[in-house]
Amino acid sequence: MNSRINVVVGILYNSNKDEILITKRTGKQYLSGYWEFPGGKTKKNEDSFSALSREFYEELGVSVAKARRLIKINHDYTEKKVLLDVWKIYEWDGDPYNRENQEIRWSTINNLSNYKFPEANKYIIQTLYLPDTYGISRKTYKDYSHLFSTARDYFNSGLKIFQLRLNFERDAKFKKNIEKISKEAKKNNAKLILNGLASDIEHYTVDGIHLKSKQLLNYTSRPISGNYILGASCHNEKELIQANKLNVNYAFISPVLNTNSHPTEDPLGWGNFKNLAKKANFPVYALGGISPLDLSVAEEHGAYGVATISTIHELF
Numbered sequence: 569m570n571s572r573i574n575v576v577v578g579i580l581y582n583s584n585k586d587e588i589l590i591t592k593r594t595g596k597q598y599l600s601g602y603w604e605f606p607g608g609k610t611k612k613n614e615d616s617f618s619a620l621s622r623e624f625y626e627e628l629g630v631s632v633a634k635a636r637r638l639i640k641i642n643h644d645y646t647e648k649k650v651l652l653d654v655w656k657i658y659e660w661d662g663d664p665y666n667r668e669n670q671e672i673r674w675s676t677i678n679n680l681s682n683y684k685f686p687e688a689n690k691y692i693i694q695t696l697y698l699p700d701t702y703g704i705s706r707k708t709y710k711d712y713s714h715l716f717s718t719a720r721d722y723f724n725s726g727l728k729i730f731q732l733r734l735n736f737e738r739d740a741k742f743k744k745n746i747e748k749i750s751k752e753a754k755k756n757n758a759k760l761i762l763n764g765l766a767s768d769i770e771h772y773t774v775d776g777i778h779l780k781s782k783q784l785l786n787y788t789s790r791p792i793s794g795n796y797i798l799g800a801s802c803h804n805e806k807e808l809i810q811a812n813k814l815n816v817n818y819a820f821i822s823p824v825l826n827t828n829s830h831p832t833e834d835p836l837g838w839g840n841f842k843n844l845a846k847k848a849n850f851p852v853y854a855l856g857g858i859s860p861l862d863l864s865v866a867e868e869h870g871a872y873g874v875a876t877i878s879t880i881h882e883l884f
Contacts, residue, residue, distance in 0.1 A: 572642065572649045576619045577607035579638065579656045579696065580630070580664070582674055588696070589664055590683065591627070592671035598647070603673075603683040605654070605692065616653050624660070629667055634659035639695055640849035641815050643688035654692055678757060690794035694776070695817045695851065697759055697797065699728040700873035701860050702853050707735045712745045719749045723756035731778055731799075733763040746772045759797060766791035766798075776817070781807050790815040801855075803836075808847045816850055820875050823856025824866075838869045845870030 580589040593600045608623040610616065617635060624630045635655040642651050666672050675683065680693050703722055709715040715734075722730055730753065736742050746762070750773040753760040759775040762768055769777050769792045776797025784800055784807055791814070792798055800811045802819045811819050821844050823835045835856060836844070845852050851872030854862065858874045866874050 572651050574610040574651050574653065575607060576610055576616050576623060577605045577652050577654045577692065578620050578624055578632070578635065579605055579654065579692075580624070580660065581657070587674040587676055588680070589628075590673055590675055590680070591666075592673075594668070594670055599686050601684070602686050604686060604689055610653070616655070620655055620657075624657075627668055627670070628662070628664040628672070630660050630662040630664050632657055632660050638851065639692070639817075641688060641691055643691075645687070650688065652688055652692070654695075687794060691815060691817065694794065694797045697729070697775075698818055698851055698872065700863060700867075701727060702729050702731070702873060702875040703727055704731045704855075704875060704877045705733050706877065707733055709734075712736075712741070716745065716749060716752070720752050723752055723758045726756075727758070728756075729759045729761065731761040731763055732774075733778075743772060746774065750774060761797060761799060769793075769796055779816075784810045784814065787814055789813070802844070802852075805844060805847055808844060812847075812849050818851045818853060818872065819848060820853050820855040821845060821848075821871075822854075822875075824854045825857025827857045838865070841871070842869040 581587065589606065590603050591606050593602050593604060606624060606627055607620065608627070610619040620635060621632045624632050635657045638654045638656050640651060640653050664672060677696050685693065705715070709718070719730060750760050761776045761778050762772055762774040763778045763780070765783065766777055766779070766787065776799065777792055778799040779801070781801045781803055790798065798814070798816045800816045800819045802808045802811055802821055808819065821836070821841055823833055824838065824841050825835050841854060852870070853873050853875040854866040854871045855875040858866065858876055860874060860876065863874050
C-alpha cells in the first residue's frame, strides 16, 4: 500500500490531569490486543478537529470542546503507512465508556511503559513526557560535584527535564557522572537529555539526545529509537523541515530575544518565532533571552514551552 492513511489521535486527561485514557484494540482490528490512544481515520474532506470530535463521540461518548495539536508523525508499518495527527484535549464533556466494546483504562504517563503499544505510539509517549519548562546546563562547571549539586537542586525543585550541554571530556569519568545524574533524575521522575550525537544513546544512561542544528543534515531518518526522546536546535525554516523529516520529539527555536552569550547575533523576535513555529509538526520551545516568566507570551506565539540556561542557574 503506497498511500498514507491519515489518523487522528487524542490524548484525553482525567479531571485531575494526572491520568490519560487508553483503549485496547479489538480482535477485528489491525494490531489487535495492543493498547493505543483513542482516535481513528480521517474521512475525505474532513478536517482533523472534526475527525477527532467524531471519533471520540463514536468510540467513547465524549464531546470534545477544546483541543490543540501536539505532533504529527509519519510511520511505516509493514502492511501500511500512517500519518498520526496527535491532539491534546483540554476541554471535554461526558463520561467515557466503551461504545465499541473495547477495553478502556486510565493510566499515568509513567505507567504507560507497562502496556503493549504499536511502535508509532512509543514516539507519542516520549513526547508526552515533555514539560513546559526545559532547563539546560552550562557548558562548564568548577567540577563534577558542582554539576551534580546543580542537577540535584534542579530536580528537587520539581522541574522535569534537564539537558547536559557540557564541554567535559567524554571519558570514563564523564560516563560515571552521567550515570550518577541519571539516577538522581529517575528518583524525581525527570528526564535527562544529552547534547551530542545520536550514537551517544548507546553509551550513556540518558533518556534522550539533543542534536545541534549542524548535525541535522547528517541523518535521513530518525537516528534513535522511539523509546527515547530526540530533540534538535533550529534557527530557520530549512532546519525545521529537516527536523520534521527526522520525527524529532521537540525542537528549540532560537534566539528569540537578545542574549548576553551571543550579543552580536540578531534575535528572531516573537513575530518570526511564531511563523517558524507554524512550520513544525512537533512541540517547539522558545530559547534565547527567555525565562519561565515568558511562558504565557511564548504560548501565545505558538510555543509548547520555554527553554532556558541562565535563569535556571540563577535559581540555584
